[in-house]
Amino acid sequence: MTSNDFWLTNLVTPSGERTAMNVAAGRIVGYGTPPAGTTVIDANGRLLLPSLIEGHVHLDKVLWGTPWPGYRSGTTVKERIAREKAYRTSLSTPVETRGALLVEAEIAFGTGHMRTHVDIDTDWGLSNLEAVLKIRERYAAQIDIQIVAFPQSGILASPGTADLLDAALREGADLIGGLDPAYIDGDPKGSLDIVFALAEKHGKGVDIHLHEGGPLGLFELDLIAERTSALGLGGKVTVSHAYCLGDAAPDALAATAETLARSGVSIMTSAPEQSMPPLRPLWAAGVTVFCGNDNIRDTWSPFGTGDLLERANIAARQQNLVSDAELHAALNLITGATAQVMGLEGYGLAPGDRADFVLVDAPAVPETIASPPRNRVVYKAGKLVAGTL
Numbered sequence: 001m002t003s004n005d006f007w008l009t010n011l012v013t014p015s016g017e018r019t020a021m022n023v024a025a026g027r028i029v030g031y032g033t034p035p036a037g038t039t040v041i042d043a044n045g046r047l048l049l050p051s052l053i054e055g056h057v058h059l060d061k062v063l064w065g066t067p068w069p070g071y072r073s074g075t076t077v078k079e080r081i082a083r084e085k086a087y088r089t090s091l092s093t094p095v096e097t098r099g100a101l102l103v104e105a106e107i108a109f110g111t112g113h114m115r116t117h118v119d120i121d122t123d124w125g126l127s128n129l130e131a132v133l134k135i136r137e138r139y140a141a142q143i144d145i146q147i148v149a150f151p152q153s154g155i156l157a158s159p160g161t162a163d164l165l166d167a168a169l170r171e172g173a174d175l176i177g178g179l180d181p182a183y184i185d186g187d188p189k190g191s192l193d194i195v196f197a198l199a200e201k202h203g204k205g206v207d208i209h210l211h212e213g214g215p216l217g218l219f220e221l222d223l224i225a226e227r228t229s230a231l232g233l234g235g236k237v238t239v240s241h242a243y244c245l246g247d248a249a250p251d252a253l254a255a256t257a258e259t260l261a262r263s264g265v266s267i268m269t270s271a272p273e274q275s276m277p278p279l280r281p282l283w284a285a286g287v288t289v290f291c292g293n294d295n296i297r298d299t300w301s302p303f304g305t306g307d308l309l310e311r312a313n314i315a316a317r318q319q320n321l322v323s324d325a326e327l328h329a330a331l332n333l334i335t336g337a338t339a340q341v342m343g344l345e346g347y348g349l350a351p352g353d354r355a356d357f358v359l360v361d362a363p364a365v366p367e368t369i370a371s372p373p374r375n376r377v378v379y380k381a382g383k384l385v386a387g388t389l
Protein backbone atom coordinates (compact mmCIF):
# COMPACT_ATOMS: atom_id res chain seq x y z
CA MET A 1 0.00 0.00 0.00
CA THR A 2 2.72 2.46 0.86
CA SER A 3 5.99 3.28 -0.81
CA ASN A 4 8.93 4.91 0.88
CA ASP A 5 7.92 8.38 -0.35
CA PHE A 6 4.23 9.27 -0.48
CA TRP A 7 1.59 11.90 0.19
CA LEU A 8 -1.40 11.38 2.45
CA THR A 9 -4.09 13.64 1.07
CA ASN A 10 -7.39 14.82 2.46
CA LEU A 11 -6.48 14.68 6.14
CA VAL A 12 -7.27 17.06 8.99
CA THR A 13 -4.51 18.21 11.33
CA PRO A 14 -5.04 18.51 15.12
CA SER A 15 -5.43 22.27 14.68
CA GLY A 16 -8.23 21.67 12.16
CA GLU A 17 -6.51 22.35 8.85
CA ARG A 18 -7.45 20.16 5.89
CA THR A 19 -4.25 19.43 4.00
CA ALA A 20 -1.90 16.77 2.62
CA MET A 21 1.23 15.44 4.30
CA ASN A 22 4.39 14.21 2.63
CA VAL A 23 6.22 11.27 4.20
CA ALA A 24 9.59 10.01 3.03
CA ALA A 25 12.26 7.74 4.48
CA GLY A 26 10.31 7.34 7.71
CA ARG A 27 9.99 11.06 8.40
CA ILE A 28 7.38 13.76 7.90
CA VAL A 29 8.70 15.98 5.12
CA GLY A 30 6.02 18.67 5.17
CA TYR A 31 2.49 19.70 4.27
CA GLY A 32 0.88 21.19 1.21
CA THR A 33 -0.16 20.07 -2.26
CA PRO A 34 1.36 16.92 -3.73
CA PRO A 35 3.23 17.48 -6.99
CA ALA A 36 2.16 15.54 -10.07
CA GLY A 37 3.49 12.04 -10.43
CA THR A 38 3.93 11.27 -6.76
CA THR A 39 2.36 8.42 -4.82
CA VAL A 40 -0.85 9.65 -3.25
CA ILE A 41 -2.97 7.93 -0.59
CA ASP A 42 -6.40 9.36 0.24
CA ALA A 43 -6.94 9.68 4.01
CA ASN A 44 -10.66 10.29 3.35
CA GLY A 45 -10.94 13.22 5.73
CA ARG A 46 -9.54 11.42 8.74
CA LEU A 47 -8.01 13.30 11.63
CA LEU A 48 -4.23 13.06 12.03
CA LEU A 49 -2.80 12.49 15.51
CA PRO A 50 0.77 11.79 16.57
CA SER A 51 1.37 8.24 17.82
CA LEU A 52 -0.29 7.60 21.15
CA ILE A 53 2.12 6.91 24.00
CA GLU A 54 1.50 4.35 26.72
CA GLY A 55 3.09 5.89 29.80
CA HIS A 56 2.68 3.00 32.22
CA VAL A 57 1.76 -0.62 31.66
CA HIS A 58 2.78 -4.07 32.92
CA LEU A 59 3.45 -6.46 30.02
CA ASP A 60 4.47 -9.28 32.37
CA LYS A 61 1.30 -9.09 34.46
CA VAL A 62 -1.41 -9.14 31.75
CA LEU A 63 -3.45 -12.35 31.69
CA TRP A 64 -4.80 -12.17 28.13
CA GLY A 65 -4.52 -15.60 26.55
CA THR A 66 -5.43 -17.33 29.82
CA PRO A 67 -8.79 -18.28 31.36
CA TRP A 68 -10.67 -15.55 33.27
CA PRO A 69 -8.92 -15.50 36.64
CA GLY A 70 -11.78 -14.38 38.89
CA TYR A 71 -11.40 -11.39 41.16
CA ARG A 72 -11.59 -10.66 44.86
CA SER A 73 -11.24 -7.40 46.70
CA GLY A 74 -10.62 -6.28 50.26
CA THR A 75 -7.18 -7.76 50.81
CA THR A 76 -4.02 -5.78 51.60
CA VAL A 77 -1.48 -4.79 48.97
CA LYS A 78 1.06 -7.20 50.45
CA GLU A 79 -1.45 -10.06 50.24
CA ARG A 80 -2.27 -9.14 46.66
CA ILE A 81 1.43 -9.12 45.74
CA ALA A 82 1.80 -12.64 47.16
CA ARG A 83 -1.39 -13.84 45.51
CA GLU A 84 -0.32 -12.45 42.16
CA LYS A 85 3.00 -14.24 42.27
CA ALA A 86 1.39 -17.57 43.17
CA TYR A 87 -1.16 -17.18 40.37
CA ARG A 88 1.33 -16.18 37.70
CA THR A 89 3.72 -18.94 38.71
CA SER A 90 0.90 -21.44 38.10
CA LEU A 91 0.30 -20.26 34.52
CA SER A 92 1.45 -22.27 31.53
CA THR A 93 1.07 -19.29 29.15
CA PRO A 94 4.37 -17.37 29.20
CA VAL A 95 4.94 -13.62 29.41
CA GLU A 96 6.12 -13.69 25.78
CA THR A 97 2.62 -14.76 24.71
CA ARG A 98 0.50 -12.74 27.16
CA GLY A 99 2.50 -9.55 26.81
CA ALA A 100 2.58 -9.83 23.03
CA LEU A 101 -1.23 -9.88 22.91
CA LEU A 102 -1.32 -6.59 24.77
CA VAL A 103 1.41 -5.06 22.59
CA GLU A 104 -0.51 -6.05 19.45
CA ALA A 105 -3.71 -4.55 20.83
CA GLU A 106 -1.98 -1.29 21.70
CA ILE A 107 -0.37 -1.06 18.26
CA ALA A 108 -3.79 -1.50 16.64
CA PHE A 109 -5.16 1.33 18.80
CA GLY A 110 -2.36 3.63 17.62
CA THR A 111 0.24 3.30 20.38
CA GLY A 112 3.69 3.88 18.94
CA HIS A 113 5.68 4.14 22.17
CA MET A 114 5.28 2.40 25.51
CA ARG A 115 6.79 2.35 28.99
CA THR A 116 6.36 -0.99 30.72
CA HIS A 117 7.37 -2.00 34.20
CA VAL A 118 8.66 -5.57 34.74
CA ASP A 119 8.65 -7.37 38.08
CA ILE A 120 12.08 -8.15 39.45
CA ASP A 121 12.66 -9.95 42.74
CA THR A 122 14.54 -12.91 44.13
CA ASP A 123 11.89 -15.39 42.96
CA TRP A 124 11.47 -14.04 39.42
CA GLY A 125 15.12 -13.08 39.03
CA LEU A 126 15.44 -11.43 35.61
CA SER A 127 13.01 -13.79 33.86
CA ASN A 128 10.30 -11.16 33.31
CA LEU A 129 12.87 -8.72 31.95
CA GLU A 130 14.23 -11.34 29.57
CA ALA A 131 10.73 -12.12 28.29
CA VAL A 132 9.87 -8.46 27.74
CA LEU A 133 13.21 -7.85 26.01
CA LYS A 134 12.19 -10.57 23.52
CA ILE A 135 8.83 -8.86 23.00
CA ARG A 136 10.59 -5.53 22.48
CA GLU A 137 12.84 -7.02 19.83
CA ARG A 138 9.98 -8.85 18.10
CA TYR A 139 7.86 -5.70 17.71
CA ALA A 140 10.69 -3.19 17.21
CA ALA A 141 9.41 -2.14 13.78
CA GLN A 142 5.96 -1.33 15.15
CA ILE A 143 6.48 0.12 18.62
CA ASP A 144 9.29 1.48 20.80
CA ILE A 145 9.29 0.07 24.33
CA GLN A 146 10.97 1.49 27.44
CA ILE A 147 11.46 -0.94 30.32
CA VAL A 148 11.42 -0.09 34.03
CA ALA A 149 13.05 -2.56 36.43
CA PHE A 150 10.26 -2.76 39.01
CA PRO A 151 10.82 -4.21 42.52
CA GLN A 152 7.24 -5.43 43.04
CA SER A 153 8.25 -7.24 46.25
CA GLY A 154 10.21 -4.27 47.61
CA ILE A 155 13.94 -3.71 47.84
CA LEU A 156 14.83 -3.74 51.54
CA ALA A 157 11.89 -6.10 52.12
CA SER A 158 13.32 -8.54 49.62
CA PRO A 159 17.06 -8.89 50.26
CA GLY A 160 19.00 -9.55 47.08
CA THR A 161 16.63 -7.49 44.91
CA ALA A 162 18.97 -4.47 44.78
CA ASP A 163 21.63 -6.60 43.09
CA LEU A 164 19.06 -7.91 40.62
CA LEU A 165 17.93 -4.36 39.80
CA ASP A 166 21.57 -3.48 39.21
CA ALA A 167 21.86 -6.45 36.84
CA ALA A 168 18.61 -5.51 35.10
CA LEU A 169 19.94 -2.03 34.35
CA ARG A 170 23.05 -3.60 32.85
CA GLU A 171 21.04 -6.02 30.74
CA GLY A 172 18.54 -3.77 29.01
CA ALA A 173 16.22 -2.03 31.47
CA ASP A 174 15.99 1.69 30.71
CA LEU A 175 14.86 2.99 34.10
CA ILE A 176 14.95 2.02 37.75
CA GLY A 177 11.62 1.56 39.52
CA GLY A 178 10.53 1.64 43.13
CA LEU A 179 7.52 0.83 45.31
CA ASP A 180 6.00 2.41 48.42
CA PRO A 181 9.25 2.89 50.33
CA ALA A 182 7.51 3.16 53.71
CA TYR A 183 4.74 0.57 53.47
CA ILE A 184 6.69 -2.06 51.58
CA ASP A 185 10.28 -1.37 52.65
CA GLY A 186 9.69 0.24 56.06
CA ASP A 187 12.44 2.82 55.46
CA PRO A 188 11.59 5.60 52.98
CA LYS A 189 15.01 7.22 52.98
CA GLY A 190 16.93 3.96 52.83
CA SER A 191 14.79 2.55 50.04
CA LEU A 192 14.95 5.72 47.94
CA ASP A 193 18.70 6.01 48.48
CA ILE A 194 19.15 2.60 46.85
CA VAL A 195 16.91 3.54 43.91
CA PHE A 196 18.70 6.83 43.28
CA ALA A 197 22.15 5.32 43.76
CA LEU A 198 21.32 2.82 41.00
CA ALA A 199 20.02 5.63 38.79
CA GLU A 200 23.24 7.56 39.30
CA LYS A 201 25.46 4.52 38.77
CA HIS A 202 23.82 3.63 35.45
CA GLY A 203 22.88 7.13 34.27
CA LYS A 204 19.22 6.10 34.07
CA GLY A 205 15.88 7.68 34.88
CA VAL A 206 13.55 6.74 37.72
CA ASP A 207 9.85 5.77 37.83
CA ILE A 208 8.51 4.96 41.30
CA HIS A 209 5.10 3.47 42.17
CA LEU A 210 3.82 5.51 45.13
CA HIS A 211 0.42 4.48 46.46
CA GLU A 212 0.93 5.83 49.96
CA GLY A 213 -1.53 8.59 50.79
CA GLY A 214 -1.78 11.46 53.24
CA PRO A 215 1.17 13.32 54.81
CA LEU A 216 3.42 10.25 54.51
CA GLY A 217 3.00 10.23 50.74
CA LEU A 218 3.68 13.98 50.52
CA PHE A 219 6.78 13.50 52.68
CA GLU A 220 8.00 10.80 50.30
CA LEU A 221 7.41 13.08 47.30
CA ASP A 222 9.65 15.63 49.02
CA LEU A 223 12.32 12.96 49.52
CA ILE A 224 12.10 12.02 45.83
CA ALA A 225 12.28 15.66 44.73
CA GLU A 226 15.27 16.27 47.01
CA ARG A 227 17.19 13.34 45.53
CA THR A 228 16.20 14.29 41.99
CA SER A 229 17.63 17.78 42.43
CA ALA A 230 20.76 16.56 44.22
CA LEU A 231 21.64 14.25 41.32
CA GLY A 232 20.60 16.66 38.56
CA LEU A 233 17.96 14.20 37.38
CA GLY A 234 15.25 16.80 36.72
CA GLY A 235 13.04 15.69 33.83
CA LYS A 236 14.06 12.06 34.24
CA VAL A 237 12.10 11.15 37.36
CA THR A 238 8.45 10.10 37.50
CA VAL A 239 6.20 9.20 40.39
CA SER A 240 3.42 6.89 39.27
CA HIS A 241 0.02 7.23 40.98
CA ALA A 242 0.90 9.66 43.79
CA TYR A 243 -2.53 9.22 45.40
CA CYS A 244 -1.34 11.52 48.20
CA LEU A 245 -1.79 14.46 45.80
CA GLY A 246 -5.45 13.54 45.44
CA ASP A 247 -5.87 13.42 49.23
CA ALA A 248 -4.01 16.64 50.01
CA ALA A 249 -5.50 19.87 51.33
CA PRO A 250 -5.11 22.82 48.91
CA ASP A 251 -2.17 24.44 50.74
CA ALA A 252 -0.21 21.20 51.04
CA LEU A 253 -0.99 20.34 47.44
CA ALA A 254 0.24 23.73 46.23
CA ALA A 255 3.47 23.42 48.19
CA THR A 256 4.20 19.92 46.93
CA ALA A 257 3.26 20.82 43.35
CA GLU A 258 5.74 23.70 43.46
CA THR A 259 8.43 21.32 44.74
CA LEU A 260 7.70 18.77 41.99
CA ALA A 261 7.77 21.42 39.27
CA ARG A 262 11.02 22.95 40.55
CA SER A 263 12.80 19.61 40.80
CA GLY A 264 11.48 18.26 37.47
CA VAL A 265 9.53 15.30 38.86
CA SER A 266 6.60 14.26 36.67
CA ILE A 267 3.43 12.48 37.73
CA MET A 268 1.83 9.50 35.97
CA THR A 269 -1.82 8.72 36.62
CA SER A 270 -4.12 5.99 35.38
CA ALA A 271 -7.05 8.25 36.37
CA PRO A 272 -8.48 6.15 39.19
CA GLU A 273 -11.87 6.98 40.67
CA GLN A 274 -10.35 7.70 44.07
CA SER A 275 -7.39 9.95 44.90
CA MET A 276 -6.48 10.91 41.35
CA PRO A 277 -3.89 13.71 41.37
CA PRO A 278 -5.88 16.86 40.49
CA LEU A 279 -4.80 18.03 37.06
CA ARG A 280 -5.66 21.73 37.14
CA PRO A 281 -3.52 22.71 40.17
CA LEU A 282 -0.66 20.53 38.99
CA TRP A 283 -0.75 22.07 35.52
CA ALA A 284 -0.97 25.55 37.05
CA ALA A 285 2.18 24.84 39.07
CA GLY A 286 4.00 23.61 35.97
CA VAL A 287 4.08 19.90 36.86
CA THR A 288 4.21 17.53 33.90
CA VAL A 289 1.41 14.97 34.22
CA PHE A 290 0.84 12.06 31.86
CA CYS A 291 -1.35 8.97 31.66
CA GLY A 292 -0.94 5.25 31.33
CA ASN A 293 -3.28 2.30 31.33
CA ASP A 294 -1.41 0.55 34.16
CA ASN A 295 -3.00 -2.79 35.04
CA ILE A 296 -4.99 -4.39 32.21
CA ARG A 297 -6.70 -7.74 32.84
CA ASP A 298 -4.24 -8.94 35.43
CA THR A 299 -4.64 -10.05 39.03
CA TRP A 300 -4.89 -6.39 40.07
CA SER A 301 -7.70 -5.32 37.73
CA PRO A 302 -10.23 -7.01 35.45
CA PHE A 303 -10.58 -3.82 33.37
CA GLY A 304 -8.89 -2.28 30.36
CA THR A 305 -8.53 -2.65 26.61
CA GLY A 306 -5.17 -1.02 25.92
CA ASP A 307 -6.82 1.94 24.18
CA LEU A 308 -5.16 5.15 25.31
CA LEU A 309 -7.93 7.35 23.89
CA GLU A 310 -10.24 5.50 26.25
CA ARG A 311 -7.80 6.18 29.12
CA ALA A 312 -7.70 9.89 28.25
CA ASN A 313 -11.51 9.83 28.14
CA ILE A 314 -11.55 8.38 31.67
CA ALA A 315 -9.11 11.06 32.87
CA ALA A 316 -11.21 13.81 31.29
CA ARG A 317 -14.35 12.47 32.96
CA GLN A 318 -12.66 12.20 36.36
CA GLN A 319 -11.41 15.77 36.19
CA ASN A 320 -14.41 17.23 34.37
CA LEU A 321 -12.33 18.38 31.39
CA VAL A 322 -15.00 19.50 28.94
CA SER A 323 -13.94 22.59 26.97
CA ASP A 324 -12.17 22.11 23.67
CA ALA A 325 -8.92 23.40 25.20
CA GLU A 326 -9.24 20.96 28.10
CA LEU A 327 -9.97 18.05 25.77
CA HIS A 328 -6.86 18.96 23.76
CA ALA A 329 -4.99 18.91 27.09
CA ALA A 330 -6.42 15.46 27.77
CA LEU A 331 -4.96 14.24 24.48
CA ASN A 332 -1.63 15.71 25.55
CA LEU A 333 -1.68 13.35 28.56
CA ILE A 334 -1.17 10.44 26.15
CA THR A 335 0.94 12.23 23.52
CA GLY A 336 3.12 15.31 24.06
CA ALA A 337 3.47 15.19 27.84
CA THR A 338 4.44 11.53 27.77
CA ALA A 339 6.88 12.11 24.91
CA GLN A 340 8.58 14.80 26.97
CA VAL A 341 8.87 12.55 30.01
CA MET A 342 10.12 9.61 27.96
CA GLY A 343 12.65 11.81 26.16
CA LEU A 344 11.43 10.84 22.69
CA GLU A 345 13.47 12.38 19.89
CA GLY A 346 11.64 13.52 16.75
CA TYR A 347 8.20 12.98 18.24
CA GLY A 348 5.36 15.02 16.79
CA LEU A 349 3.83 16.11 13.51
CA ALA A 350 6.28 18.81 12.44
CA PRO A 351 8.46 18.56 9.33
CA GLY A 352 11.47 16.40 10.21
CA ASP A 353 9.68 14.44 12.91
CA ARG A 354 9.47 10.67 12.74
CA ALA A 355 6.45 9.53 10.71
CA ASP A 356 4.78 7.84 13.69
CA PHE A 357 1.11 8.76 13.58
CA VAL A 358 -2.46 7.53 13.66
CA LEU A 359 -5.46 8.49 11.54
CA VAL A 360 -8.85 8.37 13.24
CA ASP A 361 -12.47 8.75 12.17
CA ALA A 362 -13.26 11.97 13.99
CA PRO A 363 -13.71 15.56 12.79
CA ALA A 364 -11.65 17.17 15.56
CA VAL A 365 -9.42 16.40 18.56
CA PRO A 366 -12.07 17.05 21.26
CA GLU A 367 -14.29 14.32 19.81
CA THR A 368 -11.46 11.75 19.92
CA ILE A 369 -11.45 12.16 23.71
CA ALA A 370 -15.18 12.65 24.23
CA SER A 371 -16.12 9.55 22.24
CA PRO A 372 -13.02 7.67 21.09
CA PRO A 373 -13.46 6.52 17.48
CA ARG A 374 -13.06 2.81 16.86
CA ASN A 375 -11.27 2.73 13.54
CA ARG A 376 -7.57 3.58 13.57
CA VAL A 377 -5.01 3.59 10.76
CA VAL A 378 -1.56 3.40 12.28
CA TYR A 379 1.84 4.27 10.83
CA LYS A 380 5.26 3.70 12.35
CA ALA A 381 8.37 5.17 10.73
CA GLY A 382 6.29 5.87 7.62
CA LYS A 383 5.02 2.31 7.28
CA LEU A 384 1.42 1.16 7.72
CA VAL A 385 1.36 -1.17 10.75
CA ALA A 386 -2.37 -1.45 11.55
CA GLY A 387 -5.72 -0.65 9.97
CA THR A 388 -6.62 0.09 6.35
CA LEU A 389 -7.34 3.24 4.40
Ligand SMILES: [Zn+2]
Pocket residue numbers: 056057058117209240294295
Ligand atom coordinates in the same frame (compact mmCIF):
# COMPACT_ATOMS: atom_id res chain seq x y z
ZN1 LIG B 1 1.89 0.01 37.78
